[in-house]
Every structure is written in C-alpha cells, then in structure tokens.
Amino acid sequence: MKDIMFIVSNPTTHGKYMNKKIFAELLSYARDNVEKITQPYILDAFGVKVEQRCDTLEQYTDAIDNACLHKYFSKYWHNDMKKWKHSGLTLIDEVNNLKPRAVLDVGCGYNEFKGKIKNLIGIDPYNDKADFKVSTLQFKTYQKFDVIMCLGSINFGIKEKIIAEVGRCVNLLADGGTMFFRVNPGLKHDKPEAKWIEFFAWNVPFIIELADIFKLTILDIKDDTNQRKYFVYRKNVDQFGKII
Secondary structure, three states: OOOEOOOOOOOOOOOOOOOHHHHHHHHHHHOOOHHHOOHHHHHHHHOOOOOOOOOOHHHHHHHHHHHHHHHHHHHHOOOOHHHOOOOOOHHHHHHHOOOOOOEEEEOOOOOOOEOOEOOEEEEOOOOOOOOEOOOOOOOOEOOOEEEEEEEOOOOEOOHHHHHHHHHHHHHHEEEEEEEEEEEOOOOOOOOHHHOOOOEOOOOHHHHHHHHHHOOEEEEEEEEOHHHOEEEEEEEOEOOOOOEO
16 A cells, blocks of 8 residues: 555635535625625535635635535434445455455445455545545545445536546556446435535436446446445456557
C-alpha cells in the first residue's frame, strides 16, 4: 500500500456537478444577491453549518451539498450487509475467489468488508472507519486495483458527476479487472436529514451507456433488495494490452 497517496481537501467542484435542489432554494431566497446567504440562514434552511464565506451561489451550493452529505452519512445513515441479496455478504467469497492483489471499496461506509475481503482498502469522504477519508474524485494513487466495489456510493448528484466518478473508478481499475455496483433508481431515503441530498435515478439503459462510454463488458445485471440494481463490469484488454 506504500504507493498510495491521497488528498483530503474541500471536495467542492465550484458548480461543475451542482446540486440543483440546493441551488434552486438559494436562488429563490437570495435572487443573485450572495450577501443574503448567512450562516444563520444556512443552518435554518438546510440544517448544516458552512464555515467558509463563498463568493457565488454555486460555491455555496457545493459547500452546503457536501455538508448535508457529511452530516447524513456520518451521523444518521446505517447499512446492514445482511439485507442485500447480491451485494452484501455474498460478495465476500465472490471477490476472494478472484484472488485479487488489491481491492478498492469506494464509499466503504463503516468499512465492513475490511478483514473479510483480502487486500482491501476502503475510501469514504464522510466515515472515520475508512482507511482513507477522501472522495472518489480526490483519491489519488499510482496503484491499480483488480477489484473495485461501488456499493451504494455512486448515487448522488447529476449525470455528469456520476459519469466522472465511474470514469475515475475505471482509471483505477487494472486491465482485466472487475467492478461490482449496487445503485439506486432515484429513491429518496426516509430520514429528514436526507431531504437535500440529490439521488441520481439509475436505470439499465444508463448502465449500458456507461459500458459503451468506458469500453466495459457487462457481466451481470440483477434486481437487488429495496429496488436497487446490482451489476458487474469487466475492463477488457486485447493481446497487446489495449482496452477493447
């Protein structure tokens, strides 16, 4: 693991992958007058604190979005691996049987696969149990992973953000490697703390579209628990080592 380096900084993207719900609320309140966005207003409207002063509504949107995600996934969200039909405990043997030299659990939450799947590293921007507390797009390493698991973690934001995060995972995946996904069809979480989180509506055509974009083979697509989709990609290479 010595080759791994990581960056932990403010994971905002300055409006590039903006949460539209939060931006609409800010625009409705401030009417382009950014000076109206105060700390008391943010706390009252969104239930979170944003320490930094921002210059634009887009920057405030990113900061509030990150604060909402951090609050929810660090304090209120809990996972139960036993409930998932295909993407929970059953993955342990499936991944170990591949004999991977390195495994990356993206958005690992409480890092529950640690010690159960060999050679695993867990990254998560919000959970202290992660090996590296960093987001997908900000995780930097020279290492390639034979297996990458994205189990409920690439579910948030607009389509362009989802494509960017999947693309980052493809870049981290070794040639011939395998990626396991569990995705949300856009269903909101019940807890009120999840109110401002933007859930992306995954569907099978988009899973196929991503395979075309990144030249991946779809090995499996199944219905999982709670209307989620489970699917598996493989990164193919030809005899010359080029991705096909």
